[in-house]
Each structure stands twice: as structure tokens, then as C-alpha cells.
Amino acid sequence: MPTRYSLEIRDLHVSVDGKPIVKGLHLQIEPGQVHALMGPNGSGKTTLAFALAGHPHYTVDAGQAFLYGEDLLAMEADERARRGLFLSFQYPAEVSGVSVGNFLRTAVNARRKQQGLGDISLTEFRRLVKEKLALLEMDDSFLRRYLNEGFSGGEKKRHEILQMTLLQPVVAILDETDSGLDIDALRIVAQGVNSLRGPGFSALLITHYQRILKYLQPDVVHVMMDGRIVRTGGPELAARLEDRGYEWLREELTPAGNAPGDGTELTGQGQGAKEGEA
Amino acid sequence: MNQSAATQAWDLDAVERASDARQEPLWLRQQRQQAFQLYHETPPAYWDRNQLPFPWERLQWQAAQGQRSPASMQLRLISPEPTLLPPGVIVTDLVQAVRQHPDLVRRYLFASALSLGDERVTDSHTVALQACLWQNGLFVYVPARVKVELPLTVARGPGLGVPADPHAGKAGESVGGPTPKDGWVQAQLEHTLIVLGEGASLDFVQQDQEEASQPGAAALTPSGATGGHFLGQSWEVYLGAGAHLRAAFVQDLPTWLGANPEQARPVYALRTGRILLERDSQLELIEAEMGAAWARSQWTAELVGEGATAAAYGLFFGVGSQRLDLDLTLSNRAAHTKAEMAVRGVVAGRAQGIFHGLGYVHQAAPASSNNQQTAALVLNKNARADVVPGLKIDEDEVQAGHGAAVGQVDEEALFYLMSRGLSRTQATQLMVEGFLTAWWDRLPLPQVRAVLQELSLQKLGG
Ligand SMILES: Nc1ncnc2c1ncn2[C@@H]1O[C@H](COP(=O)(O)OP(=O)(O)OP(=O)(O)O)[C@@H](O)[C@H]1O
Ligand SMILES: [Mg+2]
Numbered sequence: 001m002p003t004r005y006s007l008e009i010r011d012l013h014v015s016v017d018g019k020p021i022v023k024g025l026h027l028q029i030e031p032g033q034v035h036a037l038m039g040p041n042g043s044g045k046t047t048l049a050f051a052l053a054g055h056p057h058y059t060v061d062a063g064q065a066f067l068y069g070e071d072l073l074a075m076e077a078d079e080r081a082r083r084g085l086f087l088s089f090q091y092p093a094e095v096s097g098v099s100v101g102n103f104l105r106t107a108v109n110a111r112r113k114q115q116g117l118g119d120i121s122l123t124e125f126r127r128l129v130k131e132k133l134a135l136l137e138m139d140d141s142f143l144r145r146y147l148n149e150g151f152s153g154g155e156k157k158r159h160e161i162l163q164m165t166l167l168q169p170v171v172a173i174l175d176e177t178d179s180g181l182d183i184d185a186l187r188i189v190a191q192g193v194n195s196l197r198g199p200g201f202s203a204l205l206i207t208h209y210q211r212i213l214k215y216l217q218p219d220v221v222h223v224m225m226d227g228r229i230v231r232t233g234g235p236e237l238a239a240r241l242e243d244r245g246y247e248w249l250r251e252e253l254t255p256a257g258n259a260p261g262d263g264t265e266l267t268g269q270g271q272g273a274k275e276g277e278a
Numbered sequence: 279m280n281q282s283a284a285t286q287a288w289d290l291d292a293v294e295r296a297s298d299a300r301q302e303p304l305w306l307r308q309q310r311q312q313a314f315q316l317y318h319e320t321p322p323a324y325w326d327r328n329q330l331p332f333p334w335e336r337l338q339w340q341a342a343q344g345q346r347s348p349a350s351m352q353l354r355l356i357s358p359e360p361t362l363l364p365p366g367v368i369v370t371d372l373v374q375a376v377r378q379h380p381d382l383v384r385r386y387l388f389a390s391a392l393s394l395g396d397e398r399v400t401d402s403h404t405v406a407l408q409a410c411l412w413q414n415g416l417f418v419y420v421p422a423r424v425k426v427e428l429p430l431t432v433a434r435g436p437g438l439g440v441p442a443d444p445h446a447g448k449a450g451e452s453v454g455g456p457t458p459k460d461g462w463v464q465a466q467l468e469h470t471l472i473v474l475g476e477g478a479s480l481d482f483v484q485q486d487q488e489e490a491s492q493p494g495a496a497a498l499t500p501s502g503a504t505g506g507h508f509l510g511q512s513w514e515v516y517l518g519a520g521a522h523l524r525a526a527f528v529q530d531l532p533t534w535l536g537a538n539p540e541q542a543r544p545v546y547a548l549r550t551g552r553i554l555l556e557r558d559s560q561l562e563l564i565e566a567e568m569g570a571a572w573a574r575s576q577w578t579a580e581l582v583g584e585g586a587t588a589a590a591y592g593l594f595f596g597v598g599s600q601r602l603d604l605d606l607t608l609s610n611r612a613a614h615t616k617a618e619m620a621v622r623g624v625v626a627g628r629a630q631g632i633f634h635g636l637g638y639v640h641q642a643a644p645a646s647s648n649n650q651q652t653a654a655l656v657l658n659k660n661a662r663a664d665v666v667p668g669l670k671i672d673e674d675e676v677q678a679g680h681g682a683a684v685g686q687v688d689e690e691a692l693f694y695l696m697s698r699g700l701s702r703t704q705a706t707q708l709m710v711e712g713f714l715t716a717w718w719d720r721l722p723l724p725q726v727r728a729v730l731q732e733l734s735l736q737k738l739g740g
Contacts, residue, residue: 053697056689081699093694097712103695106708110699146712163698 003069006031006202007052007171012063014044014051020061021047023227029171032199034216036238037206039224040246045206046090048224049175053087054080067171082114086169088160090176090206094148100159101143104129104166111167132165135195137188153180161192168196172203178212190215210242223249290314293410300373305384313409316392320403352414353468353484358428367426368419372469375417383417386473391514391552394580400607401576404550408512412469418482422475422518429481429725434468463546467510474521474559482525483726486511486547487569506543506571507535513551517559519583526564526726527551530733533571533600544571551576557583557612562722566593567602568733574603581608581615581643591721592621593714593730596629596661597737607636610643610676617647622717623654624710625661626738632664637680641672650680655713657687657706707738 007029014022021044029035039045051058052065054077065072067085075083095103108128109119120128133140136158148156157177164172174193178186193203193216205218213221213235221238223231225246230253231237241249293314297307355369363369368379375383388409392402399405420426474480486509509531517523529549534542547570555561567573579588594602602625608617623631637648648671654663667680687709695705714734721727 055693055697076696076702077693078696078699078701078705081697087697089694089697093688093691095688095691095695095709095712097715098708103698103708106700106704107698110701110704114699167698 003066005029005066006033006068007204008064008066008069009052010064010066012048012051012065013061014047015059015061016047016057021227022051024063025224025228027204027222027229029202029204029220031202032197033219034193034197034203034205035220035222036213036218037204037222037224037229038208038238038241043224044227045224046175047227049087049090049173049204049206052080052173053077053085078110081167081169082111084111084168084170086164086167086172088157088164088172088174088177090179092148092156092160094146094151096146096149098147099143100145100147101129103147104143104163107163108166128166132162135165136162136192138162154182154185157181157189158185158192161189165192165195170200170202172196172201173206174203175206176208177205178207178209186212187215210238213238225250225253288411296411296413300376302376303380306376306387309388310410313388313392313406317403317406317410320398320406322403323401353416353432353434353470356431356433358430362428364424364426366421366424368417369430369432370417372412372415372417372471375471379417379419382419382473383471386471386514386516388514390516390554390580391512394582399552400578400605401550404510404548404576405512405552408467408469408510408550411465411467411510412512413467415469415471418470418472418480420474420478420480420521423477424475425479426481429483429723431483431485433485433487462505463508464506464543465508465510468512470511470513472513472515472523472525474515474517474523476518476556477520478518479522480524481723482523483528483723484526485528485530485729487528487530506546508546508548509570511547511549513549513553515551515553515561517553517555517561517586519557520559521556522560524562524722526566526723527575528564528566528726528729528733529569529573529575530566531569531573533569533598546570547573547575549573549575551578553577553579553588555579555581555583555586555588555615558585559583560586561588561590563588563590564593564721564723564726565590565604565606566595566726566730566733567604568593568595568730568737570600570602572601574605576605576607578607578609579617580611581617581646582611583615584612585614586612587616587618589618589722590620591717592619592633592635593717594623594625594631594633595734595737596624596631597626598629599627600629602629602631603634604632605634607638608648609636609638609640610646610648610673611640612642613644613646615643615646617649619650619652620717620720621650621652621665622714623652623663623665624657624713624734625654625663626657626706628658628660630662630664633666635667635680636670637668637678638670639673639676639678643673644675646673647677649678650682652680652682653713654684655687655710656684657710703739707735710734710738 005028009025009027012022012025037045047058051060060073067083072080105125138158177189218235221233222229293310391405529547531545531547533545535545553561561579565575565577567575581588588608590606592604592606594604596602606619608619610617619635621633623633625631635650637650639646639648650667652665652667654665656663663684665682665684667682669678669680671678692705695708718727
């Protein structure tokens with residue numbers, strides 16, 4: 001079925017260990033768009049990301065999610081990935097004894113298989129990986145190290161982006177990939193994301209800071225609180241949050257001071273996200 | 279076959295008849311008789327009493343009927359070509375060797391496998407069974423100062439329980455036939471004697487592998503029928519002063535054998551090895567338990583000469599409903615001896631694995647070391663691994679220690695890999711590979727590493 005959206009989430013409810021965390025979330029991303037998702041600590045951003053990626057500990061209690069019209073929630077985590085969903089982890093896992101190079105090749109081949117392609121040749125893989133390593137200003141010796149073991153915070157994040165550029169997803173969720181990066185690393189990571197931008201790539205950028213948005217220029221900014229998207233706007237919404245924190249928004253959202261303003265739009269439960277031009 | 283032959287499958291008469299058929303010399307007959315006594319005098323080992331659902335008294339032992347096991351079942355040299363071996367090196371069937379090299383064989387055969395001085399060795403009950411009943415096996419001899427460059431590779435041909443026996447069925451009997459009679463265990467017992475003279479060196483690789491005779495036999499569950507197939511294997515290894523042996527023993531037998539699912543019976547593998555190290559000799563040993571429904575491997579290396587060194591690398595890898603038991607003892611009996619053990623275990627499905635390690639530093643072994651390092655990975659909540667390291671130290675001036683860990687598969691890491699598109703099987707394989715990497719890297723024989731890597735991937739379904 002043709003669809004307008006690369007990623008569409010309808011009334012999603014997610015719980016962890018029986019505790020509801022995401023409580024009726026709507027989101028629509030159009031092909032080619034980059035959306036930013038901001039929100040205070042503990043508001044459920046990572047929970048949303050994990051639920052979309054298919055983490056077994058995160059239970060979807062209700063709602064739907066579609067990747068280019070395909071029912072995401074019906075798929076196992078690995079199938080979601082092979083169909084082109086990518087999650088850059090806030091805290092990537094370490095896997096001792098598994099080399100980055102070996103892992104990357106296995107992952108690239110899994111994605112290629114889904115696309116009806118054969119295994120990548122060793123020469124082609126080397127060429128590809130060298131190109132991406134150069135793009136992200138990473139050393140070749142990375143490939144011989146064990147997966148995330150002993151990586152610095154910044155190296156882990158770069159490694160996530162390296163994987164993303166190799167796997168060429170259609171929708172990427174970047175969970176605080178910008179956190180803990182120095183200025184240079186931030187620029188480099190942004191470069192990695194921008195290298196994929198185009199009509200066939202969309203991203204949901206989970207972040208606390210406006211600085212990455214200067215490089216990536218989101219089309220839409222959402223604010224998540226207590227398991228829902230409570231406001232959707234343009235880049236200026238991010239600037240305002242950075243200046244003033246979340247308190248003003250909380251106040252506006254309490255029944256007494258509930259008034260829209262500043263060109264931002266309040267999106268309540270049950271409604272769609274920003275309705276607007278593509 | 280008459281009824282009484284079956285029910286008295288292995289009394290002394292039967293042992294005698296088998297010796298007749300093989301035209302064995304008197305000393306060997308006496309040795310078998312003594313072993314028979316010892317078997318009955320020694321208590322069964324703990325695992326025999328507690329774990330093995332095994333009707334010992336119903337061992338359907340082919341040789342009891344005076345037959346030799348079919349040639350296809352016997353261990354044989356795969357490579358190199360015998361003509362490429364240096365002069366003086368002997369690699370031959372043990373039954374032949376008794377005739378062709380009587381003095382040499384007599385000097386070593388079960389000379390120290392059952393007891394060392396007055397001391398009785400671990401599992402002497404099992405070794406006694408082997409000493410009493412062995413039907414075939416190998417004799418490997420490398421004379422002093424001869425270095426065998428090409429690795430000796432031996433394997434047992436297909437035939438464990440498969441109707442390769444020309445005598446089978448001739449008189450309407452089922453001996454050697456594909457399926458043991460209900461309640462009976464069809465046995466095959468082998469003994470291999472390896473002797474390295476002073477300063478000799480050898481690489482030795484034995485792989486016990488067989489295609490399951492029934493497609494998908496590995497997935498079978500017991501049909502309720504009792505009985506099974508038993509492979510008893512024992513080794514004696516003598517390393518003369520300054521000799522160097524690198525040896526690998528890979529057990530990858532099928533878990534079940536039978537012409538069809540109704541006839542499928544479990545395969546039992548019971549292995550014991552004894553190694554004696556003289557002054558300055560070096561041993562590097564790999565023991566890998568991958569196959570059989572029930573398996574136990576017990577190896578003991580006795581470092582009796584000053585300056586001897588032994589490194590043992592053990593692996594058990596169980597899936598389905600396999601029960602695997604690995605037991606390694608490295609024993610320092612002289613000064614300046616070094617012993618080292620590294621063991622890994624992987625269990626999936628409903629498999630159970632158990633490892634017992636013993637580092638024993640005797641009083642006569644000052645300035646020695648004995649270290650163990652063990653880790654097991656449990657892939658499934660119904661699988662189980664027990665790791666029991668042990669140290670016994672009767673000497674003050676030694677360096678010894680052990681570390682052991684049993685871990686579950688890291689769910690977060692598994693999800694991380696799957697979130698990159700790897701199937702659960704691929705992700706698990708990669709994590710197991712990662713778990714074993716440090717161990718692979720230490721293995722002395724590269725070709726064995728490749729074999730084990732391939733087998734471990736296959737075991738996890740890839
Ligand atoms: N595995 C878990 N077990 C128990 N509680 C959890 C678990 N995962 C998340 N939570 C809880 O769910 C809530 C939302 O967590 P989540 O990680 O989704 O927040 P977040 O918006 O990503 O926060 P941050 O900005 O700090 O990364 C928190 O209260 C957290 O403690
Ligand atoms: Mg988070």
C-alpha cells in the first residue's frame with residue numbers, strides 16, 4: 001500500500017516491566033525529512049526508540065508503527081533492521097572477542113540479502129569500509145578491535161554512524177548520538193548523517209542540544225514529556241528549549257496556563273503530529 | 279547366537295575367546311585377566327553411579343563372540359602417506375603391533391595407566407574396563423631424536439553401529455548390526471598407545487567423527503527404547519626426556535544412531551587418557567567434546583620428570599539434550615615443572631556440561647607452577663554448565679591459581695547484534711565465536727582450530 005510516510009507511529013503505548021512509559025504517541029515522518037525529538041530525562045525517548053527497534057524487554061501494549069507502510073511491530077528486531085530501520089544506540093553494547101570488521105561484514109551481508117543481493121566481495125567491502133572510515137575520520141585499525149570494547153564514548157558514537165553509513169538505512173533513529181562528543185566529533189558525525197540525506201533517507205534525531213541541529217537542520221522538532229509528544233514545531237522550538245528549559249512548556253501544558261503560542265503548536269493525545277506541508 | 283552368549287556378554291570366558299581369535303600372547307591374556315579383577319575390585323566413579331543411565335552389565339561386546347570389529351570401524355592413518363614418515367616411525371593397528379613389535383608394546387602397554395607406583399589413578403575402574411576389553415586401536419612410536427614434521431592425522435572410519443560387519447546376520451544374529459537389541463549397549467573399545475623416545479617430536483590429531491546414519495538423527499529424541507552404542511576409548515602416552523608432543527582429540531560423534539527413528543539409540547563416548555612426561559618433555563593437549571548423547575573425557579598428565587611442561591586446552595560444546603563431562607588433571611611430581619589448563623564450555627538447548635579440573639602439586643615438586651583458567655557460556659535457560667576447578671598443593675614453593683566463571687549470554691549484546699540485521703542464530707554464533715576467541719588464539723595446532731571453529735558454527739545451526 002503506498003504511503004506518504006517513511007515512519008508512521010499511531011497511538012503507541014509501551015511498557016517496561018509492567019510500567020507504562022510511552023503513553024499514546026503519534027508521529028509521522030515523510031521520506032527525506034529529519035525530525036528532532038527532545039524532552040527531559042526519563043520522558044521515554046529511548047523507550048520509544050527501543051520499542052521501534054524491537055527490543056524484547058519493551059512491550060508494546062497498544063498502537064501501530066509502520067515503516068513505509070509495512071507493519072514494523074509484526075517483525076523481529078533483525079527483520080526490522082534488514083528492511084532498513086537503524087538505531088544508533090545511546091549506550092552501544094560491548095561484545096568481547098568479535099572484531100568490528102567481521103561484525104560489519106556480517107551485518108552488511110544480512111542487509112544485502114534482504115535487498116536480493118549476494119554477499120559483498122572482500123575487496124569491495126574493504127573499499128567501502130575504507131571510504132566510510134575516511135568520511136568519519138576514523139583509523140583503519142578500528143576494524144581489528146573488538147566491538148565497542150574499550151571504546152571511548154566518542155568512538156562508540158562514531159562507530160554507530162560508521163555502521164549506519166555502511167548499512168544505508170531508509171529510516172534512522174539516532175538516540176543522543178551527539179551527547180558526549182567534542183566539537184570536531186560532532187561535525188564529523190553530522191557529516192556522516194548528511195552523507196545519507198536524500199529522498200530515500202529519513203531520521204529521527206533524539207537530542208538534548210541545539211548544537212547538532214545547527215549541522216543537521218531538522219524539518220520538524222518534537223517535544224516529548226511523560227510518554228507523549230506534547231509540542232511540535234520548527235527549529236525555533238529547539239532554540240527556545242535550549243534558552244528556557246522545559247519549565248515554561250510544563251506551565252503552558254497545565255490546564256491553567258494552557259495556551260498555544262510562539263508559533264508552536266500543541267499536539268494533544270489522540271491527534272496527529274504537525275499537520276503541514278511537506 | 280544362543281541366549282547364554284548374550285546374557286554373559288563379557289565374562290572372563292568371553293575375554294579369553296576374544297584373545298584366542300586374535301591369537302594373543304600369554305602376557306596380554308594375563309594383563310586382561312588382571313584388569314578384569316581390577317575392574318571388579320574398584321568402585322565405579324562418581325559419574326557412573328550418579329549420572330550415566332547406562333546398563334554396564336548389558337554391554338553387547340562384539341569381541342565376546344570372538345569376532346574382530348569390522349575394519350571400517352578401526353582407527354586408521356589418514357595422513358601423511360606412511361612412506362613419508364621418517365624411518366623407524368611406527369603407526370600401526372595395535373593388534374598387529376602386539377605381534378610385530380611384541381617387546382616394545384609389552385614394555386609400555388598399560389604399564390602406568392592403571393597405577394603410578396602404589397597410587398591408583400583417577401577413573402582406574404574405567405581404564406581397567408578398557409585394559410580388559412580393548413578390541414583395536416593404534417600403536418604410534420617415534421624413536422629417540424626423530425622429529426616427525428608432518429602432522430599425523432588419524433580418524434575412525436564410519437561404522438560405529440553400522441552394519442559393516444560381514445559376519446552380522448549370517449547366523450541370524452544381530453551382533454554388529456545396526457541396532458542393538460533393546461536394553462543392550464553395543465560396545466566398541468579402542469586403545470591407543472603413543473610413545474615418543476628421547477628428544478622426539480610429533481603432532482598428532484585424532485578426530486572421531488561420523489555422519490549420522492539417519493538424516494536428522496541429531497534432532498531425534500529417545501523413542502523410549504533402551505540400549506545404545508558405546509565407544510570406549512583410552513590412550514596412553516609416554517614422552518621421553520625432552521620429547522615434544524602436540525596432540526588434539528576431537529570427539530564429534532553423532533548423538534543418535536539407527537537405521538530409522540524407531541531404532542535410534544543414543545551414542546555414549548567414554549574417553550580416558552594417561553600421559554607420562556619425563557624430564558624436560560613438553561605436552562600441548564587439546565581435548566574437545568562436541569558430540570555423542572552422553573560423553574565423558576578424563577585426561578591425566580603426570581609430570582614425573584624435572585622441567586616437564588604441560589598445557590591442556592579443553593572444550594565442551596553441548597546442544598540439544600547432550601550430557602558432556604570433561605575432567606582434566608595436571609599433576610606436578612617433580613621440581614621445576616609447569617602445568618597450565620585453559621577450558622571453555624558452551625551449552626545451548628537443554629544440554630548439560632560439567633568440568634572438573636585438578637591441579638595437583640606434589641611434595642616432590644618445588645619451584646613448580648600450576649594454573650587453571652576456565653569459563654563457560656550458557657546460551658539458554660534450560661541449559662546448564664557446572665565448572666569445578668580444583669587445586670591440591672603439598673609443596674610450599676609453588677605458583678598456583680585458578681579462575682572460573684560461568685556466564686549467561688548477554689541479552690543486550692544479542693539485541694545489539696540483531697538490531698543490525700543479524701538473525702538470532704547469526705548473532706549467537708558471533709557471540710560464541712567472541713567468547714571462544716581468546717581460547718582459539720592459544721591453541722597450538724592451527725588446523726584443529728579451523729576444525730573446531732567450523733564444528734561450533736554447525737552446532738549452532740549454521
Ligand atoms: N529496563 C527498564 N527497567 C525499568 N525502568 C525503565 C527501563 N527502561 C526505562 N525505564 C524507565 O522508563 C523511563 C523512561 O526512560 P527512557 O530511557 O526511555 O528515558 P529517556 O527519555 O531516553 O531519558 P534520557 O534523556 O535520560 O535518555 C525512566 O523513568 C526509566 O527509569
Ligand atoms: Mg535516553
